[in-house]
Amino acid sequence: MGAQLRVYKQKISSAQTTKKITKAMELIAASRIQKAMGRVRASSPFARAVTRAVSAVATHSDVEHPLTTERETIRRSAVVIFASDRGLAGAFNSQILREGLELAELLRSQGKEVDYYLIGRKAVGYFQFRRMRAAGEWTGDTDTPHFSTAEQVAGALLDAYAQGGEDGGVDEIHLVYNRFISMMTQTPEAVRLLPLEVVEADAATADQAPVYPLYEFEPDPETVLDALLPVYVQSRVFNALLQSSAAKHAATQKAMKSASDNADKLITDYTRLRNNARQAEITQQIAEIVGGADALASGK
Missing domain, CATH: 3.40.1380.10 (ATP synthase, F1 complex, gamma subunit)
Known part of the structure; x- marks a missing residue:
């Protein structure tokens, strides 16, 4: 999980850097x-x-x-x-x-x-x-x-x-x-x-055309x-x-506005994935702590 979190953080940082460049352009x-x-x-x-x-x-x-x-x-x-x-x-x-x-x-x-x-x-x-x-x-x-x-x-x-x-x-x-x-x-x-x-203008067009000297x-x-x-x-x-x-x-x-909008979308998507991975990691750690506590209690 820790490695996955690092990957998402790197991708978010890369998208933010890209957005700065495209926004400036x-x-x-x-x-x-x-x-x-x-x-x-x-x-x-x-x-x-x-x-x-x-x-x-x-x-x-x-x-x-x-x-x-x-x-x-x-x-x-x-x-x-x-x-x-x-x-x-x-x-x-x-x-x-x-x-x-x-x-x-x-x-x-x-x-x-x-x-x-x-x-x-x-x-x-x-x-x-x-x-x-x-x-x-x-x-x-x-x-x-x-x-x-x-x-x-x-x-x-x-x-x-x-x-x-x-x-x-x-x-x-x-x-x-x-x-x-x-x-x-x-x-x-x-x-x-x-x-x-x-x-050459036809008669209908000539009637409407301005008269030149x-x-x-x-x-x-x-x-x-x-x-x-x-x-x-x-x-x-x-x-x-x-x-x-x-x-x-x-x-x-x-094109640069479209690229900036795409970078915003990537940042949002990767932030959501990072939060999901962090929540899964916290849940797993809590489950491990609870499992360990149960094991100790049953051993007594």
């Missing part, structure tokens, strides 16, 4: 979420403004720019997967990797080859373990992303897109990242970044697009990095 993640959400809110208006500007130039001009024109044959697609550098975030990384691989399978079923661009050590480690090739890798900047990382990623994607699928580049670019919805919900999202899609371009539309499109790609990539960062911190907080 939960509080750290909660403090980082607010900063990450602030960065997302700060970057979203600029990303929307750049998107509207690019859409306006593409819609109100007759220029066939390489980045806005659908290529006749799409031979190769780029899939950019936004994971994290650290784990302990529940299904955050597994769901985004699954989403990226499912998108790649869909593209292959359409007769396209796929080049992977990976952001985050978890994505890089996943591909290395399975000996899958990646066209680009970026690590170490997923917790608090910097714009310089977005510039590097956007530069590599634009270079590959300008090269074209025939010459070893890509003909379209897809982003796969976790979008922050709420503290409890982070959903994987896949969007096509390039080429841009100009959607006519545009004049200075200098010419081609020069405006050449200047705007790199900024557009950088802003969309940076916004995806920030969304993924906020979603990761929220997933970490949720």
Whole structure:
């Protein structure tokens, strides 16, 4: 019984230590979420403004720019997967990797080859373990992303897109990242970044849509697009990095809260078992004392 009591005490102590760690990590993640959400809110208006500007130039001009024109044959697609550098975030990384691989399978079923661009050590480690090739890798900047990382990623994607699928580049670019919805919900999202899609509105939608002004371009539309499109790609990539960062911190907080709750349950269960073992030991000792006293009395 004494050995069993020691085992239960060790397990209770281990669960209490684990709870201290997970509780601290939960509080750290909660403090980082607010900063990450602030960065997302700060970057979203600029990303929307750049998107509207690019859409306006593409819609109100007759220029066939390489980045806005659908290529006749799409031979190769780029899939950019936004994971994290650290784990302990529940299904955050597994769901985004699954989403990226499912998108790649869909593209292959359409007769396209796929080049992977990976952001985050978890994505890089996943591909290395399975000996899958990646066209680009970026690590170490997923917790608090910097714009310089977005510039590097956007530069590599634009270079590959300008090269074209025939010459070893890509003909379209897809982003796969976790979008922050709420503290409890982070959903994987896949969007096509390039080429841009100009959607014509039908009559019913056009009646309800706001009226935009006519545009004049200075200098010419081609020069405006050449200047705007790199900024557009950088802003969309940076916004995806920030969304993924906020979603990761929220997933970490949720996972650590669940771990703390599980540690509480373990402590309660082991405390009950320890009390039962202690009661059994006391009962056994009393029974031995009573048995010994009876034996002495009957011997007399």
